[in-house]
Amino acid sequence: MxxxxxxxxxxxxxxxxxxxxxxxxxxxxxxxxxxxxxxxxxxxxxxxxxxxxxxxxxxxxxxxxxxxxxxxxxxxxxxxxxxxxxxxxxxxxxxxxxxxxxxxxxxxxxxxxxxxxxxxxxxxxxxxxxxxxxxxxxxxxxxxxxxxxxxxxxxxxxxxxxxxxxxxxxxxxxxxxxxxxxxxxxxxxxxxxxxxxxxxxxxxxxxxxxxxxxxxxxxxxxxxxxxxxxxxxxxxxxxxxxxxxxxxxxxSVSAPKPAPDRGEGGNGLSVVLSSSEKRLVTDALAPLCGPGRMMYASGAGYKILCVIQGLADVYVLSEGSTFKWDSCAPHALLRALGGGVVDLNKCLLSSGGTDGGEAQLTYHRPLAQSHGADRWANQGGLVAYVDCKSLHAVIDTLKDKL
Known part of the structure; x- marks a missing residue:
């Protein structure tokens, strides 16, 4: 459907x-x-x-x-x-x-x-x-x-x-x-x-x-x-x-249910990460997540697919270790569902709140002064999400910590 x-x-x-x-x-x-x-x-x-x-x-x-x-x-x-x-x-x-x-x-x-x-x-x-x-x-x-x-x-x-x-x-x-x-x-x-x-x-x-x-x-x-x-x-x-x-x-995928409220009695945000993610990031995100809701998986594409399927609310990556070929296809699916994939560093440097618009990853220009595969790296890290309030929660939590 x-x-x-x-x-x-x-x-x-x-x-x-x-x-x-x-x-x-x-x-x-x-x-x-x-x-x-x-x-x-x-x-x-x-x-x-x-x-x-x-x-x-x-x-x-x-x-x-x-x-x-x-x-x-x-x-x-x-x-x-x-x-x-x-x-x-x-x-x-x-x-x-x-x-x-x-x-x-x-x-x-x-x-x-x-x-x-x-x-x-x-x-x-x-x-x-x-x-x-x-x-x-x-x-x-x-x-x-x-x-x-x-x-x-x-x-x-x-x-x-x-x-x-x-x-x-x-x-x-x-x-x-x-x-x-x-x-x-x-x-x-x-x-x-x-x-x-x-x-x-x-x-x-x-x-x-x-x-x-x-x-x-x-x-x-x-x-x-x-x-x-x-x-x-x-x-x-x-x-x-x-x-x-x-x-x-x-x-081809139905939109996942909205992320839960994170107030008193809420279940918390579910986050999927790389097993090599920085301790600083995992420690900062832990209070947002309820028990068992900070998860780890292999493959950038698979982690974004988990967000598409509603198996996680967000995928957070603080390093520039993914590339345009990793994110382009699943990014299009997330946009079809009302979400997106943003440059984490751009969001953190933004002076005001973000709806992710200006920070969305793009796929047509290589990075200047980079070589080989690095020309097409998602250099600023990324956050993949369906619900904007999940994105806001992650950015608010990581601001001034990275």
Missing amino acids: FFVSKRMCDHNNAAPTPTIMADLLRLLLRVAEKAADVARVCRQEAPLFQLLVQEKTGDDKNKKFVQDFKTLADVVIQEMIRHDVGAQFPEMTGFIHGEESNKFENGLGESVVVTVCATEAETLALLATVLDGDRTAASLLAKAIHQDPAAVDTGTEGLSVPHRPSELGIWIDPIDATSQYIEGREEVLEEGRLSPSGLHCALVLIGVYLRSTGEPIMGVINQPFNHKDPAGGGWRGKHFWGVSCGSVKAC
Whole structure:
């Protein structure tokens, strides 16, 4: 169930293109499901999985982690999405950005540029080169890349968003929470509760933003390892999507209930954090939270998804350790639900109260004087929220403490 407002926002007097935008959403849902299949294939084949991991180095390394891994699955998913979107919407080519470099080094020390070719046979041949001649593993990947999955029913035929594809850009995080994906713990998701770690934290994230303003207007999230099929035992996924453009709001998720009052007898705010969050922050937020309502989870995308699903009121991160590809897609869903993702530092420096408007994260400009992945870092930390009063409570609490 979702809500769609059919009033349309105005953007540079562009002619409305509802069919094209609905087509783009359907395409992103379809390629996200293909991406999930690739992620599952890679985990199902143990000999293949051992070949998939290599450590990032230099400017591409996320400095938050001692080891930050790039996998062939990441690269293949990113290039598959770039290929499929560019084929249907060529005017977006050049504005489809991803986390990963598409250069991969095989076991023989050969550097291979990974691309999706015109045919399955050509893609198989290229992947076999990456995989040291392992044509069986390459065939599994090529088949997943070139499959034509069943159409995903969005139910958004009436959606009208007046933006042309030439006005849009895309951020891809092919597998968010890669460390959880690599480790592969099979935790069971409990209804109504977040889980701190496990395969379910690994997400495919595709976010669409306006090139002119950096505003996120469409997001698709695919959770490849949501649950196991009781019959066959294989993993099954779940997808989420949202569209937000001015007065046009549509989301596959119902808005969570408002955050509880924090007065006498209130249950307190529920906050999800990184396990590496500063002690100063956790000590400051603790009085806002009731027993068991300060929680920890892996993966920036998963933590924001917890807010989208109402499993936490807010996600707070005080460090600049997330990137545009982590936040763009889920940010669009939160905006569709009336919330957002703000720069924490900007909010703390604001002299007056904030509704989050000026501090909302944007996605079109790199940071000056930064290099590599750091050019696209969410440098000031972030707060993800649905209800503005939750945002206000966090900012009021952390002001003058950071």
